[in-house]
Structures are given as C-alpha cells and as structure tokens.
Amino acid sequence: MEHRNAPRPVNFKRSLPARLKHDPQVIKWAQRLAGNAHMRPKDLSEEQLAFVMLEVAKRRGDELDRDLFLKTMAETTPALAAPKLERQRLAEDLELIWSQPEMRTFWDGWDGARAKRGPAPDYATGRGLAVVLGMSGVSAHADDAYAELTQNRAIWKLVERLSGGGRRIPHSYENATKQLPRLACHDRALATNVQMIRELARLHPDAGIGERLMIDGMAVPAWCAQVRAGKDEAEERARRGVCPEAGARAIIHASNGKRNVAAGERGSANTYLAKGKFWRGYYLVCIADQASGLPLVWQTMDASRDEASAIIPLMSDLARLWGEDFAPELIAGDSAWDEDNWCRMLEVEYGIHPVFRLHHADRRPDVSKHSRDGTVAAITPSGRLVCAAHRQALPMVGAETARRVDGAGDRLRPGKTSDESAFRIRAECSKGCGRLGLKMQADWSRLTYYPHHGHGAGAIQWRYAMRQAMLTRLNGMEGIWQRLQGGKKLGTDDADRTRIRRKEAHDLLIDLALLSMTAATLADVRAQRQITVSTPPRGKAAQPSTANGSTAPPSPSPKTAARMTASSPSPPSATTATTTTVNAAEASAYPGGESTRSLPVLSSEQLARARRTEPSSDRADSLLPDLMIDV
Secondary structure (H helix, E strand, O other): OEOOOOOOOOOOOOOOOHHHHHOHHHHHHHHHHHHOOOOOOOOOOHHHHHHHHHHHHHHHOOOOOHHHHHHHHHHOOOOOOOOEOOHHHHHHHHHHHHOOHHHHHHHHOOOOOOOOOOOOOOOHHHHHHHHHHHHHOOOOOHHHHHHHHHHOHHHHHHHHHHOOOOOOOOOOHHHHHHHHHHOOOHHHHHHHHHHHHHHHHHHOOOOOOOOEEEEEEEEEEOOOOOOOOOOOHHHHHHHHOOOOOOEEEEEEEEOOEEEEOOOOOOOOHHHHHHHEEEEEEEEEEEEEEOOOOEEEEEEEEEOOOOHHHHHHHHHHHHHHHHOOOOOOOEEEEOHHHOOHHHHHHHHHHHOOEEEEOOOOOOOOOOOHHHOHHHOEEEEOOOOOEEEOOOOOEOOEEEEEOOOOEOOOOOEOOOOOOOOHHHOEEEEEEOOOOEEEEEEHHHOOOOOOOOOOOOOEOHHHHHHHHHHHHHHHOOHHHHHHHHHHHHHOOOOOOHHHOOOOOOHHHHHHHHHHHHHHHHHHHHHHHHHHOOOEEOOOOOOOOOOOEOOOOOEOOOOOOHHHHHHHHHOOOOOOOOOOOOOOEEOOOOOEOOOOOOEOOOOOOOOHHHHHHHHHOOOOHHHHHHHHHHHHOOO
C-alpha cells in the first residue's frame, strides 16, 4: 500500500506564482470553465486550481474577493489522501484492510441468507469473490476475480482466516457467483464506513471531518442491452428483461447544467455525442466528506429516476449512523439539487446550509406575502433583495436561522422540523429605508445563508468566497468516481462493464469498493502514527479506548461544538482523550486458543521481509495470523 501525502494548502499570504499564467494545464481548464461552469478541474495542484478559478471569475465579471477566496481554499484543503493499493502486493494490502477492527467486525457479521431448515451455507467463497471483485481492481469480470481468488494462495488463506481458520476448499465458480446477491449487506456497510470516518475525525480533531459535505452521482451501466426506453410500459418491461431495476436515461450537458433528453427530441448528432451520455442501468448517488475526500453514505438507484430525491434517505441514514453529535455546517452539490424542496429540507429539518450551483436564475417568485409591509419588491437572479421604495438591489447584511430546539427547550433531533418562518435574509437600504428582511420561503434555492453573490460586508463576502471554494471542491467527488472506475473497475462503460445482472450483486460490489477506500485510509493513518490495533473477538466490536481503558467517543471539532451549542440550550458534553492504542476484550480470535495481542505496527515492506526470512512457507503461513493482528 503506497502512502500519499495530503495536498499542500495554497499560501494565501503571498501572491500566486506568475508562471501559472502560462501553464498549459491552467490555460486549458480556464478556457473550459469559461464556457461551462459545471465542469470540474482535475489533476491540478492547489495553486493551479486556485489560479484557474480566479481567472474564470475575472473573465465572468464575478465580484469575488481574491484574498478571501484563497483563504477559503486553504481552509477547505483536504486533510487526507487515500493510499494507493499495489497490484504486486495485493494480498498484503487486503490483509492490511481486513486487519482493522472495524472491518473484522464487519466480516464477522457479514453472512448471507439461509433456509429455515438444514445446515448453514458456507459463504466463504462468495465473500472472497466479492472482496476480490469489489476491492482489488483486478478485473471487472467475475471469472478473472475467481481465478485470482483460487490461484493466489495468500488471498485464499486470508479468506480462510477471516472465516474462522482451518482448511477450506473453494466452491465452484457457478456456486460462488450465485452467492453474491445473497451476501448484499448495504446497511452494515454504511454503518461500518461511518464508524471508520468517525475514528478518522477522532484522530484528526482539527481537520473538520464531518463538517463539510458533498453530494454527487455517477452512471453505472448494467450488463444488459443498452437500448432506449420503451414506448409504453409493456415494451419497457420487456427491454429491462433480466435486469428489472435497470432503467434507461439520456442526458446532455449544457452551460447551465445537465438535463434529461426527452424522447423524440431533435438535435445534432454531434452535439449528443460530444456533450451527451446514454446508458441503461443504475445511478450511484453518494454523500462524501470534503475534508477527507472519503464517501460517507451512498445509494444505487434506477437510472430513470430523479437522482436528487436520493438526498432524503441519504441524509436520514447519515444522521442516524453518525449519532447525537451530527452537526455539519454545509453540503455542496451541483445544480441537480438546486431545488426549493431540498434546500428547505436541509435548512429546516437538519440545520445544514445548502451550497448548490444555481441554475433556475430566470424564475420570478412572488415575494409579496413573504415581506413585512411590502418593503421588498422582488429578488434578483442571484438572490439580492430589491427595495420597493427605490427599486434598487440592496447589499446583504446577514441571514437569520431558527434555533433547533423544541417547545421544552430540548435540542431537535436531525430530521425534525424547526420553525421555517424564522429563516430570513437581511439587507440594508442606504437611502433611508433601513434594514429590510425577506423570508427564505420566497425562494429557498436563491435566498441562502451562503449567498450567490458577494454584495455585502466582510462576512457576506467571506460566505460567497466559501461558496465558490466548496463548488470548486466538488472535484473531490470526481476523485471518488475515478478510484471507483479506474482503481476498482466498477461503473465502467461498454465491454468493461461488470458482467453481473442482479442489482443486489452490483450494490454489494460498490459497497465493498467504497468501504475499502475508507478502510485503507484508516489503516494508512494508523500505520503512519504507529497506532497498534487488536483484533476483536468474533461477534464483538472493537472500541477505541483511553489510557485508563475507558471508551472514548470522538470529540466534536471546535466549529461543530459551537454549532451544537448555538442550537441547544446547553452544550453537549464531549470526552476529550488522546490515545495511541485501540484495545478490545481479550478473546480467542483464531483456532487453537491463541488470544489476540498488541504488537508493533508492521508496514507492508516489513511484512514481506518477515515472510521471506521464514525457513518454511508452511511455518510462515502458520505465523501469519500473529503478524496480521496488529497491521
């Protein structure tokens, strides 16, 4: 597993290098973004990225403060970088991932469906095939993954140890593939992933993990005929065939975002080929953590459905799995989520500020019933209030939000509705009208806490700069999709598609792929900090512990604690602890009664060297469980 350093933040105290003006990559992306703001730059350094966005803002005439933008870019620089799995050391990297206590607990509870009578099925081969297909990136084809599983002795011995030890004979290829849909465990995968993200937040308390969220979607073509939607329900049902959840969808990218291509729509073939995309299959929607660049929760849905609606179950899952200290500051996304329904839900039901790319700027809502005494006549396309007396767009001075407490003064749980009439935008007229206000109910997508404009005092300009920085950081979602497609060989097009028809199997592979990104990052962080971990006994979860042995829940960062205090009558208690050991109850984890122990952390190089120095391969294999307990 190759360690990668986190990107270095841009130095906002000095000017950006002048050479960037002549950088070919900078010139290319500046031209692309000037024509389509929805494109996401990639393969750029922090300095290059900041220079490109400032250049694009300058060309468009945006009033973006350069210094504030550089500060927000530095503040939102990812604190972690996911390590890279190495093909030559695939077995060792998988051992590092599955040696984490959270992943061992996941494996122990990961079992497939079974009949009411008869012996329990042996799912070891099916689980091993799912691990190789979803985590290794060997191939998108199940037969190649099965060959790797059965012919790579180290990987099969890892499956044997994880399954309880003892010699096992792999099941046939047909039997293993039939087990994949039965092994689907989406809820367990999400719970394990959020648990590991919380552990990363505990190890990096000042990184802002869990405070800034991102949401995006990706096309996942199914292994079926890639044909358009049927003209009627019967034809569509026949075209779905053996993939009943695989819907057809065609989209085209325009300057104001993507849109669906309607049936029978006329247009240039070159336009659709260059800017459009068609597939029959699924749509993967994911909420990710911006500070770590890792996925949090995700869902795979029928491609013909509106992906924006996935934000409802995803936010519910995230709030439920994160716990009582769930208090993100904002969530960023593209124009698919720039709708009143989703912006209102985030503000009113979760207290999270939406930062979505605006695309319905031509709407003219009636604001008369949302303005007291009719002092506000209208709002501009960017959300500025217009004074009714002077017909002039006003600078914003602030935004008011509701406190998330109920009638008894208790803190509202995520998902509970607060008083939406308390959400207001404030502006000030310098010609004698004073301070004016308008309820966000008039247009939730344009009247936002983080405004679509920079007209206002310093705080407003900072919020606008933060909006632009977070929209720039959406390229972090592209990083997740690149790792999923390029590194894991999932969600690819044409002949490289995963040749499995059951949606449950697709969900399982995507779950394991995204889960492995978080597990590899956590394993890398623990190895870099020389933190030892011990394997939990089967059926029990490992808990982080302090030096005196007490459980240490993750402490919220100062910003999160401040947000929780502002919305609660009393600040929530937080246990602050520093630990360098992850302990678990001592128990027998492998056959033979050998108890787990805390050993020094072994890197992949040390592990390989330990193997090479053993006089016998059988002796090395017998010692491997001891070596891998604490990796």
